[in-house]
Amino acid sequence: MPRPRLYVSRSDLGWGPTPASYADPKSGLVIHYDSVDQGLAAAPHAACLDYWRRTRAFHTGPRRRWADLAYSFLCCAHGYVVEGRGLYRQQAAQPGGNSTHYSATLATGPGDPVTPEQIDAVRLLRAWLMEPDTSVAGTVLGHRDFVSTSCPGDTAYALVRDGTFTRPPGAGTEGDDMLGLKRGDRGQRVTLLQQMLLYAGGRLPVHGVDGDYGSETADAVLSVRRSMGSSVTSGDEITGYALAQIHAAVARRQAGAVS
Ligand SMILES: [Zn+2]
Ligand SMILES: [Zn+2]
Structure with a gap:
């Protein structure tokens, strides 16, 4: 498999080769x-590249003095894999795993959604790293698996734990996956629904994205549907109408955030 189709290389960014030292991480992807919301899902992709340049300036500047940007890659909200240190380099991302695992940041903060495109970017990156020439293990971990840290945030860590990132590229990012879900259901499709609800402006203040369609998720479904003018009184099931309203709420929120 060639590198991910939506790929931004260092040379695309106008950067030379990284000065970071050689490594051959084989154990997986972190x-x-x-730590701060960036709002990139609702911004144009150019904002991701600005973010990447700023992060590099910060990491190589007087407060960090690292050789380069800490991470191997960025998997952005628009589905791009953006090169950081790239392949075969020591990182400054996860002490304890900087030469054994590759690193990818989502550039999200605690309140930012992880978009379906972003999930697929992680899957494509993982599949690419698992190719025979690099032959990295398919394991996906979160930064908090190495040290006590909030990183990668509860939203992304739920996706690490429930196996969302280790599914094949293109699997389960379509809205149809959520059709027919109902209160009491559990698992990856519920995780996806919960992501969409946050993206649509819904709130999951207590349980967050936990893959469990309980009363909080039902309340979020109801509030998103009502925000789109629906007069339903229950959020206990994802009907076709419910799904259409959730998608419309996402689209409306994106349009509003851009203007
Ligand atoms: Zn982007
Ligand atoms: Zn981290």
Whole structure:
């Protein structure tokens, strides 16, 4: 498999080769986030590249003095894999795993959604790293699996734990996956629904994205549907109408955030 179709290389960014030292990480991929909300899912992709340049300046500047950007890659909200240190380099991302695992940041903060495109970017990156020439293990971990840290945030860590990132590229990012879900259901499709609800402006203040369609998720479904003008009184099931309204709420929120 060639490198991910939506790929931004260092040379695309106008950067030379990284000065970071050689390594051959084989043990898997570690997911990171930013400690501050960045709002990149609702911004144009150019904002991701600006973010990447700023992060590099910060990491190589007087407060960090690292050789380069900490991470191997960025998997952005628009589905791009953006090169950081890239292949075969020591990182400054996860002490204890900087030469054994590759690192990818989602550039999200605690309140930012992880988009379906972003999930697929992680899957494509993982599949690429598992190719015979690099032959990295398919394991996906979160930064908090190495040290005590909030990183990669509860939203992304739920996706690490429930296996969302280790599914094949293209699997389960379509809305149809959520059709027919109902209160009491559990698992990856519920995780996806919960991501979409957050993306649509819904709130999951207590349990967050936990893959469990309980009363909080039902309340979020109801509030998102009502925000789109529905007069339903229950959020206990994802009907075709419910799904259409959730998608419309996402689209409306994206349009609003851009203007
Ligand atoms: Zn981290
Ligand atoms: Zn982007």
